[in-house]
Amino acid sequence: MERERIIQVFFFGFLALMAYELYAILTPFLTPMMWAILLAFLAHPLLIELDHLVRRRTLSALIITLGVALGVILPAIWLSSRLAAEAQTLYAQVTTMLNGGGLGQARDWMLHSEIVQSINRRLAPRGLKIEDEIPKHFAAAAQVASEYVAQNLTSAARNVATVVIDFAIILLIFFYLLRDGESYYNSVRELTPLHEDDKKAVFETLRSTLSSVMRGLMLTALLQGATIGLGLLISGVPYWAFLALASAAAGLLPIGGTALVWVPATLYLFYTAGWGWAIFLVVWCSVSIAIIDNFIKPMAMKHGTGLPTLALFFGIAGGLEAYGPIGLFIGPAIMSVFAALLRVYRKTYGGSRKEAA
Secondary structure, three states: OHHHHHHHHHHHHHHHHHHHHHHHHHHHHHHHHHHHHHHHHHHHHHHHHHHHHHOOHHHHHHHHHHHHHHHHHHHHHHHHHHHHHHHHHHHHHHHHHHHOOHHHHHHHHHHOOHHHHHHHHHHHHHOOOHHHHHHHHHHHHHHHHHHHHHHHHHHHHHHHHHHHHHHHHHHHHHHHHHHHHHHHHHHHHHHOOOOHHHHHHHHHHHHHHHHHHHHHHHHHHHHHHHHHHHHHHHHOOOOHHHHHHHHHHHOOOOOOOOHHHHHHHHHHHHHHHOHHHHHHHHHHHHHHHHHHHHHHHHHHHHOOOOOOHHHHHHHHHHHHHHHHHHHHHHHHHHHHHHHHHHHHHHHHHHHHHHHHO
8 A cells, every 4th residue: 555655656746747847848839839729729610611521631721721821921921012112112202301301491490490599599608509419419319229220130030030930830730739639639638537527517618718719809800900990091091901901910919909000090190181080080999999899899708708797807807917918818718717617616516515414
């Protein structure tokens, strides 16, 4: 008996040590793995339908993986080309302004304004003039900016390379999860020391929660992109369709969100069309996003999670704080699984206590 106890202690201690070492090995890849798992949850119904037509799971998984890859790569290439074209247009406009004396005119207007003249009169007793100081400050600012760009150019290139590598890892994991994910899922279920009904409750809760959160996020992002795009079209902002797509993509971000798109568009309207259209766009975007975020998103995510709205809010907010962007899914999943475990406990142990009493 003593020998059996020693064997058990050694086995579980060794298992814990190996689990820790496995965690250390997989830590650099945890974020791509989580994104691949979420994509696999989302694409699993499509895989089932496609497998009925193709009759080969590997080919079905490969088709979906290639579709996801092209769905990300092609828009990224298109977006890069558009940004490059916009940068060239902006460069041409700035060059025209400089060659046409626009900068000099702006400088002359500023120096002859009443405010600058008042400051000049205050600085004159000290032997200072704004027209002499401005070039010095512009030169210093340009030097600081160039040094910053030079220092961060390498890190920016490294970040781009990291994103490309992570995306390749996500696609690789995504393919194998689609092809063999059901066997992985069943293996984890078999290792769980619960009754079959309890296993079903916990794992079904996890699956439905992840699917609901992903579905809710995609739906609200599309709605935000469509409503903001409509507001941009009405207010006369150029490239409104492109900005609508950018708004939908930004709607998936935990920080900034669609404001990264419509706030600069509002500033553009204020500069080109005045206060009227700028105020219209602010009101339109603020009201529509408030309605979508506070009413439509909770309703879309709540369906399937079984969580109250307050618990879902704390799951999302706490998950973002604890795990970063991926916590948007992990937080509600933890809340839902914990609620399922409480139901299992109440059914398994709460009833026994009442019977014993």
